[in-house]
Amino acid sequence: MSLGYVLVRSVILVVLLLTAFAYVMVLERKVLGYFQLRWGPVRVGPWGMLQPLADAIKMMNKEDTRPAGADTLLFYVAPAVALFVALGAFAVIPLGPVAHIGSLVLPLSVAHPASGILFVLALLSVGVYGVSLGGWASQSKYALLGSLRATAQMVSYELALGMAVISAVVLYGTLNLNTMVSMQGVHLWGAIPDILGFAIFLVGSVAECNRAPFDLAEAEGELVAGFHVEYSGFRFANFVMAEYVNMFTMSALGALLFLGGWHGPFGLGSSVWWLLAKMALYLFFFMWVRSTFPRLRYDQLMSFGWKLLVPLGFLNLVWISTFVALGGWH
Amino acid sequence: MSRMPKSSRLRQLRGLPEGLGTTLHYLWRRRVTVDYPERQRPVAERFRGLHILDRYDDGLERCVGCELCQAACPAHCITVEAAENPPDHPFSPGERYGYRYEIDLLRCIFCGFCEEACPTGAIQLTPRHDLVGFSRQDFQVDREWLLVPDPRTETLAEEGAR
Numbered sequence: 001m002s003l004g005y006v007l008v009r010s011v012i013l014v015v016l017l018l019t020a021f022a023y024v025m026v027l028e029r030k031v032l033g034y035f036q037l038r039w040g041p042v043r044v045g046p047w048g049m050l051q052p053l054a055d056a057i058k059m060m061n062k063e064d065t066r067p068a069g070a071d072t073l074l075f076y077v078a079p080a081v082a083l084f085v086a087l088g089a090f091a092v093i094p095l096g097p098v099a100h101i102g103s104l105v106l107p108l109s110v111a112h113p114a115s116g117i118l119f120v121l122a123l124l125s126v127g128v129y130g131v132s133l134g135g136w137a138s139q140s141k142y143a144l145l146g147s148l149r150a151t152a153q154m155v156s157y158e159l160a161l162g163m164a165v166i167s168a169v170v171l172y173g174t175l176n177l178n179t180m181v182s183m184q185g186v187h188l189w190g191a192i193p194d195i196l197g198f199a200i201f202l203v204g205s206v207a208e209c210n211r212a213p214f215d216l217a218e219a220e221g222e223l224v225a226g227f228h229v230e231y232s233g234f235r236f237a238n239f240v241m242a243e244y245v246n247m248f249t250m251s252a253l254g255a256l257l258f259l260g261g262w263h264g265p266f267g268l269g270s271s272v273w274w275l276l277a278k279m280a281l282y283l284f285f286f287m288w289v290r291s292t293f294p295r296l297r298y299d300q301l302m303s304f305g306w307k308l309l310v311p312l313g314f315l316n317l318v319w320i321s322t323f324v325a326l327g328g329w330h
Numbered sequence: 331m332s333r334m335p336k337s338s339r340l341r342q343l344r345g346l347p348e349g350l351g352t353t354l355h356y357l358w359r360r361r362v363t364v365d366y367p368e369r370q371r372p373v374a375e376r377f378r379g380l381h382i383l384d385r386y387d388d389g390l391e392r393c394v395g396c397e398l399c400q401a402a403c404p405a406h407c408i409t410v411e412a413a414e415n416p417p418d419h420p421f422s423p424g425e426r427y428g429y430r431y432e433i434d435l436l437r438c439i440f441c442g443f444c445e446e447a448c449p450t451g452a453i454q455l456t457p458r459h460d461l462v463g464f465s466r467q468d469f470q471v472d473r474e475w476l477l478v479p480d481p482r483t484e485t486l487a488e489e490g491a492r
Contacts, residue, residue: 035353037362292353293346 009110014087021244022052028287035291062233067139070230074137079231079238082130086245089123092116093252094178096262096272107178108272115175117165120253121158124208128154130242131210131217135227146226149298150210150217156305157214161204163313167197167320168257181261185270189260193323196316198258200309205250206289207305209243213293216301251282378440378455381433382478389482391421392452393428399444399453407437408444428452431473436466 026041026048033040041048066075091110099106113119128151135147171194172180184190191198207214218226228239255261255278262275296304364371373379384392395412413429421427444453453476463469 034357034361037356037359039361039363042365288350288353292349 006110010091013091013110017087017090017245017248018241020248021241022056024244024247024283025055025240026051027283031284031287032291035288056237059234059237064233064235065230067230069139071137071139074133075230076235078130078134078137079228079235079242080130081133082127082242083238083245085123085127085130086242086249089120089127089249090245090252092119092177093249093256094181094261095252095275097182097270098178112178116177117169117175117180117253117257120249121162121165124246124249125158127242127246130239131227134231134239138227138230140230142223142225142229143227146217146223146229149223150227153210153214153216153301153305154208156302157204157207157309160200160305160309160313161208163310163317164197164201164204165253165257167194167313167317170317170320170324171197173324177256177261181256181263184260185263189258189263189265191258194258194316194320196312197320198254200313200316201254201258202285203309205254206286207301209246209250209286211243211247211286212290213295214301215295216298247283247286248279251279251286254282255279373457373459377457377459378442378445380435380456380458380461381438381444381476382454382456383428383431383473383476384452384454385478385480386423387481389480390423391427391477392448392450393431394422394424394450394452395426395428396449398447398449402443402447404441404443405437405439407434408432428473431476433471433476435461435469435471 029051030040030048041051044050044054066072092113094107094109094112094116096108099108109116111119131154132147132151135143135145135150138144168180168190169175171190172183174180174183180190210217216226217223218228223229228236231239252275255275259278259282260274261278262272263270264274268274386392393410395410397410397412400408400410409430409432410428411430412426415421415425415427440455442455445455461469
């Protein structure tokens, strides 16, 4: 694999992800609006479809402020770290089976390491740095409190999320995302024996993305905007982009690990569109949950994670191990 | 943290899908948003909005400069000064007319007391509520601004443009 080849694929992925970000953002505002008996954005372009363009122009033209006491280097690096890590994690997500165009063999991911799932988990852990450094470097009470909360939360829920992922790894006996999906094509979808693991993954992914009802890191009522209060303009946009790209990664991972990836239900063939449909459903779930549940109190969040999700994750691991030891699908 | 029996705690979990169901139901409800500038909800019949100074059918101003509105105004936003009607072309049917009539719309609380105090029905509140301006000065309105068009001098088309 030459460097140029990887570079071209990376650029395509980044463009795709950022375009998707722009439109999922409008979609989220629309969906939230609909949940609240509003229309959402409708003014810019037909049906509000030029809204992201307007937002982008606005963001670029805003003054780039920096608090007087801020740590310059960290303050400037943090949003880049957040976005870079979010984009990097998606690089190993396969969007579909290997495509054959003539004699060309095209895997539908930028990189395809043998143990892709480990890479995703590792990069998502680094994602905490963007949030915590941003809050720390801002030299602001609210930002610091927000980043402290976010760090504690992401570290705790990563454990629950990790347990759910491990249950999938045990179930398929591989760390390779492609193999996992093709196994679900042959046998049942992962969520059928591993329903508890899927549930934990669902909750954990919402918490991992710092989204409502787990958005304590940016609790508007108490912390103004949490870790990114002091950011403006494009640096702020970086954090938002990172959040959305993380959502994409999580939804893709959920679909790949538990929902059969690019395989259609009831043997209805397999294509990229199935995966995208599942991701869309997953993203809709994110928005649905956001419009339904009120934010958790901090102690509730912690006790829910450590006292319910993590033990449940272990319990589920025992069940899945038993399932596999008893012969599993074979 | 309060302790409750395990069973009721588990029962509480039922609230989660119930809540999700409730919000999902709202997706198909009718929207309550009105596309404001294009469509406007009707205001109440007796809504008190922007003032006008009315005329009689023959075009003469109703205001006789009695200053009762100024006295009635709890916000002290009306200033009236009266002057003698010029005999050759009178502004109003009485002896005097409202020579100066100013309202500070930013101070006005739209209580309608001026309307009630007016003996000739000159000052009236209309249902118009979309008052906008670029400066505070824009809201200091005078007699010319408040007066309805004179049917003797203005054609219907000009009235429509106002």
